[in-house]
Amino acid sequence: MGDTGMDTDVVIAGAGPTGLMLACELRLAGADVVVVERLTERTGESRAGGMHSRTLEVLDQRGVLDRFLAVGELQPVGHFSGLWLDFDESESRHPYPLMILQSAIERLLEEWAAELGVRVRWSSGVSGIRQDEAGVEVELGTADAAPAQLRARYLVGCDGGRSTVRKLSGIDFPGTPATMTALIGDVELPDLPEEYVWARRCPGGDFSAIAFEAGWHRVITSEYDRVPDRDEPATFEQLRESLVRLAGTDFGMRGPRWISRFGDAARQAAQYRDGRVLLAGDAAHIHFPAGGQGLNLGVQDAVNLGWKLASVVRGRAPESLLDTYHAERHPVGERVLHNTRAQAALARPGVQMDALRDVFGSLIVFDDVNRYLRGMLTALDIRYPVGCDHPLAGRRVPDADLKTPDGATGVHELLHTARPLLLDLRGSTEVATAAEGWTDRVDLVEARSEDDHWPVPAGGDIPAPTALLIRPDGHVAWAAAAGGAPDTTTLRTALTTWFGPASQG
Ligand SMILES: Cc1cc2nc3c(=O)[nH]c(=O)nc-3n(C[C@H](O)[C@H](O)[C@H](O)COP(=O)(O)OP(=O)(O)OC[C@H]3O[C@@H](n4cnc5c(N)ncnc54)[C@H](O)[C@@H]3O)c2cc1C
Structure with a gap:
């Protein structure tokens, strides 16, 4: 890293699914990264058994989903504490859980990371941390590797439920102990x-x-x-x-x-960030693995954090952008702890529980109940507080079919580069003019929507928007509704909030 005194921009502790996904996201956004892993090599432990719709979508947004589909098996249904949930094709291009073992997920993520130039250091467990104004010193050491040090601008603990990084940072991990x-x-x-x-x-x-x-x-x-x-x-x-x-x-x-x-122990880090140290994945939350959500939650933490951290280390956004990581992801983790506690309770034995499951089972067949629960388990219904009142704002953008001057495409395909995207669906000069100061970091694409209405999971169909500002994680930062000129003042505010101030000249 030249004469900055840094070995890398970001050290990631842990080469599990969260750490590997984060490493890929950081590399795509132009940050330098080293992953340090305590193990000497992969264990091949099968662990998690599947991925849900939103995780499949985030892999699709990066153009690597086919690798996972080639190995896994599509499932027709999901479940809430063993009670079946149906999926709905209108809500996602991937309306199914994919059965795929964690060992295969890790292998595929590692291959992709290697293609992107991610360095993984095995036999290198984090054993000490020291933060200062400019960076963080990370001490590494295991029984079979000599002690070493790395200096980076940031350290992200993706080192699992017993996270050393979390403990060394003194971040609390409150919650409830196991009862079974x-x-x-x-x-x-x-x-x-x-x-x-x-x-x-x-x-x-x-x-x-x-x-x-x-x-x-x-x-x-x-x-x-x-x-x-x-x-x-x-x-x-x-x-x-x-x-x-x-x-x-x-x-x-x-x-x-x-x-x-x-x-069924359920615990969550009180803060996802302490200065230059951040937590993601199981290091930030543990819970009963009901409904198969943990790995998905971690991968989606990584996709939320990656572009923000890269913007900050590249000097394009203020450090305060990192606080939105906790603000957006902590409530999502909290909700997963809540629904897995409910699933653990529903699974308990006894005649009272049999009766409760019977009643719950008769409710789950209603469309609204099914839609609500599957929105939660698939994470398709997540909405971040982005400060815009359009019905799509804060939600993940639907993968709508588009026609561009270069041919047919889908919104998610336009996110393969992991760059911010300003979609102008009306050909209005105001949008392009308002974004002039951001063209160095935001892709402006003119297109037409093939559909008049777009589906919003747990939100019904809405008229297709006329313009959208989409963050690299696929969430809508700003949108303009049909029938009226786009509000370019709020567009410029959103561009500044998420992607830093306009360039001069
Ligand atoms: C039985 C079971 C079934 C599950 N089924 C599902 C499922 O179907 N779907 C689902 O989404 N989730 C499931 N989960 C949860 C899922 O396995 C975890 O949520 C997931 O592994 C979390 O990924 P992670 O990368 O955050 O952490 P981990 O996978 O735990 O990876 C952490 C990595 O950090 C390394 N490490 C630890 N300490 C250090 C250190 N000091 N320095 C450097 N490296 C370190 C570890 O060796 C490890 O490689 C299941 C879990 C269990 C136990």
């Missing part, structure tokens, strides 16, 4: 009846077996009578015994590939 324990294993189950998802509630808890790949299943048993110490290792024998207690048989279980344990 679940064992999980990827195993062969030769005696299981041939059904794709097999789940059953029992007096002491519940179990499920999901066929992930030919010949092997993911088995999960949940029991409520004891919460083991979280450092106690999970074993194949414990999983087998738990399944026998619940199901009365182990279905011939053998050949474990991976065994682990999780619970």
Whole structure:
């Protein structure tokens, strides 16, 4: 990094899905980044089993979704605490969960990161942090690597639920402790009846077996009578015994590939930023993995933070832009903790809970209830407070079909470069004139919408806007409604707020 005394712009602790996605976003936006990872190499642990619509969209916005679709399997339905949710094609181009193991997600993200020039340093766990006015010193060391130091403008802790970065920064992690324990294993189950998802509630808890790949299943048993110490290792024998207690048989279980344990502890970092240190992903929030939201939440934290942090390190936006990361993402994380607590409660055993599930199950078939819950689980309904009252403002932009002078495209395709986008859908000179001071960092594209109305998940159809300012994360910063001239004063305010002051001359 020349004579700045910095080794890089940003150090990211942790090469999990969040850290890798953030590294890609920072590189796309022109920042230099080093990822430091405590492990010596990938473990290949399967862990998370899927991605939801909004995560699929953010990968599509970068033009890399096909790599994930080629490996994963589309699912026809999702669920809320095991109660089925339908998806609606009008809400997204990707109205389905994609079943894909976390090990594959990490491999694909790592390949993409390497293409973008991201450097990953293995065997390099963060062990110390010192912030000053200009940067942060990051101490690295593990049992098998000599201690080293890196100096960067910012450090982002993407180092998982037990985040060292969070602890070293003294950021509180309030929440609720575990009240149950679940064992999980990827195993062969030769005696299981041939059904794709097999789940059953029992007096002491519940179990499920999901066929992930030919010949092997993911088995999960949940029991409520004891919460083991979280450092106690999970074993194949414990999983087998738990399944026998619940199901009365182990279905011939053998050949474990991976065994682990999780619970319903739910905690969230009190601040996502402390000066030059930020937190993202599980380092910022942990919760019961119901509905498969954790990895998605982390990847979307990364997409929210990446362009903002790159703008700040490149001197294009004031540091205060980083505070919008906490302001926008903390409430989203809070809502996930809330809905996973509700799902954990609904999963508890007992006749009262059976009755509550029965009532909840009869409500979930109503369209409005289904739409509300799927908006929440897919994260398609997120709306950030961006200070504009158009119905699209703050929401993720729908991937509407467009016609441009260069041919047909979709809005999300125009976001592949990860640059801010000003879409003029009316051919009005006012929009181009108002944006003159920002053309060095905002792409102005003239296009026509192929549709008169655009779908807004959980918001119904709205008339197609006549102009839109879209942030690199795909959220609408400003929009102009049909029927009237665009308000260029609010457009200029939005351009300044999100992308810094206008260039002179
Ligand atoms: C059983 C189970 C099932 C799940 N299913 C789903 C699902 O279907 N869908 C979903 O969205 N989510 C699911 N999740 C949640 C998901 O696995 C996590 O939310 C996700 O892994 C978080 O990614 P991350 O990158 O933030 O953290 P992690 O994946 O934990 O990565 C953190 C990385 O940081 C490294 N690290 C740790 N300490 C240091 C240090 N000091 N210095 C440097 N590096 C360090 C770690 O080695 C690790 O590589 C599931 C979780 C579990 C346990």
